Amino acid sequence: MGVKQLGIVGQSVKRRDGIGHVTGQTQYVDDVFYTGMLWLKMVRSPISRGIIHGIDTSKAEAFPGVVTVVTAKDVPNNWYTILCLIGVEPNDEPVLAHEEVMYFGEPICAIVAETEAIAAEAAGLVKLDIEELPPVLDMEFAISPDAPAIKKWGNNTFMYDGYNHRKLRFGDFEKAIQQADHVIEGDYSLSPIEHAPIETHCCVVKPEPDGRLTVHSNTQALYFTMDNTAIILQVPSQRLHMIGGTVGGGFGGKVDVITEPITCIAAMKTGRPVKWRWTREEEMRKSSTRAGVKMHYTDGVMKDGRIIARKVRSLEDSGAYHRHSPYGVQKHMANLPGPYTIPNVWVDAYCVYTNRQPSSAMRGFGVTEATFAVECQMERIARTIGMDSWEIRLINAYRNGQMRPVRKVVEDATLIETIQAAAELIGYELPAHLKAMSSDDYAGNGGHHG
């Protein structure tokens, strides 16, 4: 179908929800109020790692205006089950901690009270008896033999098919690197990044007379949230009437199903509507982040610019628990070689646990980090061998019909054409031999195709 037939492509279309946004009529979750609504505040771990010996809620429960306290005992299935439906196991994160705490800010119990101020004040009255253990905060240390195992399975990494890292092997890296004219190495790292939406996490749940729960959520993934909440509550999903739609900024930070289960339990336990909204401090310090990543590249490059071998070791910091990171590392592994034809590839990608706040989804997580490293490395190669930035990419760009290291044949490559169009748009005149390249010709990258 041509662009013309699509009709709408190339035209500016007004946002459906725009007028509501600019006139203040859009309803966000924190704009939902019910008569008799209670407020929830979370008691969180004050330390990064420790063993829980006692949680004394008696003073908080006796505080005037407190209606109930929700602890691990109240959670029917006390596991966050975020990716259990795609087989990411074993479950490792309790909804409410009761045996150990694994990061600063981990939820322990929830105070439900007549006002938000009362809930906050009573939260300070819960007495925690936690034996502090030395936290593991550095990824290299976490995977070293000296580190204490913070995971029950005995080490500090997610296990991929029995290995402590995700492997990708293609061709023969060890042999190819011996034949390279240049060996070019690079280290690349990213700090964790907080999504920092202007609207913090918020959930309002109202129990209905027919036994259903009306759940107002600012999740980015309503059905995913419904499934996971139902699994945690151990109720059929039709008991959850999920209302979402308007998110005041998400960027991947609002897919962790982190407010809905607890708020539902508080509403079921009290029989009254309950609101839980996070403070800015909770949003910045306790919510998940993009993972910190450390990548090391070792490339074998020929004088003519062809990359014949690439080895990458990458550590991704999952923080204290899985959330979306094991899946993120899988995507990361696949993208670490970059969109280039390299016949000999070796990747070891680790999903590492530390006692930091968990990392999770954020805009292309796993992929964006790899792209940053790959393109920095391409520049480093170009400068080292004295070739320009366009040529090094066009020579190595993948072509249709070639096998990628993840064992997928390239079918719809447009990298070369995109680079050529970019050059044209900025008025850069590519030399004739680069202009003549296309995604359907093999000659450009010296004919090597895996």
Place this chain on the structure above:
Amino acid sequence: MESITVTFKLNGKTTAVAIEPLESLRTVLREHLHLHATKAGCGQGGCGSCTVLVNGEPVLSCLMLAALADGQEITTLEGIGTPQHMHPLQAAFFDRFAAQCGYCSPGMIMAAKALLDKNPHPNRAEIAEALAGNLCRCTGYVTILDAIEDVVTQMQEA
């Protein structure tokens, strides 16, 4: 604590409301008077999403005690336009895609209104300066500055 009654002019109408002495103006607007356009991004003066006008001046309503609003004139986003009759700033934010998730938009528009009421012909740098206390995580700000510049141009032509 004993509740007290404060009386102010809110969006042109004299309004009396019973409040707790330490409640912020934002809480009173949102939770007692149920005017929800004014947003709550931080509660500590960091984001600007709670910006309202007090006697024409932009004020972070999360940092102002509601008790101090007694006798003052308060304007919220609801008071400057409706979906049927949008204020030129609201129309420009809509036309220019300056509202993405929309959470910062009420504060942005009120801060912009305070500026244009005082200085109808600001340049782009002056607009950016007036909005320096308002954070947006979605748009990258360019469309917001474009929208306000559109209104400045419209006013010059009118």
